[in-house]
Amino acid sequence: MAEDRAQLRAELRREVSRLCQRFTDEYWRTLDAENAYPAEFVRAMSDAAFLSVLIPEQYGGLGLGVTEASIILEEIHRSGGNAAACHAQMYIMGTLLRHGSEHQKQTYLPSVASGEVRLQAFGVTEPNSGTDTTSLQTRAIRDGDHYVINGQKVFISRVQHSDLMLLLARTTPLDQVERKSDGLSVFLIDLREAPDEQFTAQPIETMMTHHSTTVFFDNLRIPASSLIGEEGKGFRYILDSMNAERILIAAECIGDGDWFIDRSTSYANERVVFNRPIGQNQGVAFPIARAYANIRAADLMRYRAAELFDNDEPCGAEANMAKMLAADASWEAANVAMQTHGGYGFAREYDIERKFRETRLYQVAPISTNLILSYISQHVLGLPRSF
Numbered sequence: 457m458a459e460d461r462a463q464l465r466a467e468l469r470r471e472v473s474r475l476c477q478r479f480t481d482e483y484w485r486t487l488d489a490e491n492a493y494p495a496e497f498v499r500a501m502s503d504a505a506f507l508s509v510l511i512p513e514q515y516g517g518l519g520l521g522v523t524e525a526s527i528i529l530e531e532i533h534r535s536g537g538n539a540a541a542c543h544a545q546m547y548i549m550g551t552l553l554r555h556g557s558e559h560q561k562q563t564y565l566p567s568v569a570s571g572e573v574r575l576q577a578f579g580v581t582e583p584n585s586g587t588d589t590t591s592l593q594t595r596a597i598r599d600g601d602h603y604v605i606n607g608q609k610v611f612i613s614r615v616q617h618s619d620l621m622l623l624l625a626r627t628t629p630l631d632q633v634e635r636k637s638d639g640l641s642v643f644l645i646d647l648r649e650a651p652d653e654q655f656t657a658q659p660i661e662t663m664m665t666h667h668s669t670t671v672f673f674d675n676l677r678i679p680a681s682s683l684i685g686e687e688g689k690g691f692r693y694i695l696d697s698m699n700a701e702r703i704l705i706a707a708e709c710i711g712d713g714d715w716f717i718d719r720s721t722s723y724a725n726e727r728v729v730f731n732r733p734i735g736q737n738q739g740v741a742f743p744i745a746r747a748y749a750n751i752r753a754a755d756l757m758r759y760r761a762a763e764l765f766d767n768d769e770p771c772g773a774e775a776n777m778a779k780m781l782a783a784d785a786s787w788e789a790a791n792v793a794m795q796t797h798g799g800y801g802f803a804r805e806y807d808i809e810r811k812f813r814e815t816r817l818y819q820v821a822p823i824s825t826n827l828i829l830s831y832i833s834q835h836v837l838g839l840p841r842s843f
């Protein structure tokens with residue numbers, strides 16, 4: 457059984473890698489320069505069924521786990537690409553599969569699995585609350601068979617390339633709940649039905665191509681059936697998505713890290729200065745070796761967290777640690793690659809600077825390193841709460 461799983465994962469890795477080879481450095485470099493969405497790549501991933509990895513077979517998906525999903529995203533990054541255009545579907549799935557109704561699953565999952573409907577937007581962050589998620593101000597108020605949504609979200613990615621959005625909004629005011637995490641609810645919103653005057657998305661230009669937007673809800677009416685699970689329990693539900701997201705982002709960082717190491721070792725072997733390959737200097741080789749070791753260590757935590765998630769066991773600590781260790785390791789590897797390449801690291805045609813910009817994001821999003829350290833201090837080590 458374990459052998460079958462290992463074989464399946466190895467085969468999956470090979471297939472994703474094969475698909476990714478069609479999308480060259482030049483493809484990603486051009487998209488980056490034009491701030492364009494990789495529609496062709498996302499279509500190919502969807503057609504190959506990779507994006508439906510977590511959707512159970514009964515709804516037309518591959519019916520695999522977060523471990524397999526993480527392998528897919530890792531391979532995209534390992535190839536020099538970027539999974540940000542299409543990864544949200546995988547982490548949103550945790551909330552939908554574990555807490556969505558049978559009706560919601562039957563309505564959406566088959567068309568998401570086939571690629572006909574895009575589930576790529578995850579609306580949590582707000583300008584006035586930032587990392588302090590439970591202070592978010594977007595309100596959803598029940599009105600007969602509908603909810604009416606008002607508020608603003610920021611940095612919400614892929615809204616303009618998605619048909620559905622998973623939204624976290626407050627249904628009971630903060631001063632009427634016992635705990636700050638109560639009174640928040642999750643909705644699966646069909647953006648295709650949202651009228652322009654009730655819902656708008658304004659692009660935010662960022663350091664790397666990420667298709668983020670500020671979104672405004674102005675009395676947006678959505679059917680009450682959009683609510684996932686019970687009203688007021690959304691924060692608990694969304695933690696499933698957030699843990700999956702941390703594990704999947706960790707895998708993307710591992711993919712980036714290995715890409716940087718590959719490029720660094722090739723360059724350090726080829727580049728000759730002072731009549732010898734620069735990699736012969738331990739001042740060049742050791743930082744690459746250290747970054748490699750840190751990537752491998754982070755990778756172990758990523759697999760441990762994914763295993764716990766797939767077994768439905770608590771994985772908050774491991775998911776957070778995996779994300780932090782992998783983001784640190786990929787950022788270290790990015791800096792090492794820049795240094796190893798000397799001036800050429802800054803030249804766009806080498807792609808180091810693009811991947812360097814891309815992997816820097818993970819120190820901040822989807823959760824910043826400080827907030828992970830705070831989680832470990834408080835929830836794992838029992839240190840006093842700081843906020």
Ligand SMILES: Cc1cc2nc3c(=O)[nH]c(=O)nc-3n(C[C@H](O)[C@H](O)[C@H](O)COP(=O)(O)OP(=O)(O)OC[C@H]3O[C@@H](n4cnc5c(N)ncnc54)[C@H](O)[C@@H]3O)c2cc1C
Pocket residue numbers: 577578579580581582585586587588610611612613614662666668817820821822823824825826827830843
């Ligand atoms: C490109 C991009 C794409 C994104 N996509 C999405 C998306 O699709 N959906 C979504 O919901 N969000 C998205 N985000 C938002 C992202 O999750 C947030 O930016 C991130 O969680 C940090 O929130 P903030 O920017 O408000 O920072 P803030 O909360 O304002 O924090 C600023 C800094 O202060 C630090 N800090 C704050 N409070 C403390 C404290 N108590 N102790 C120590 N340090 C602290 C933080 O660590 C951070 O470094 C995206 C962001 C980016 C940049």
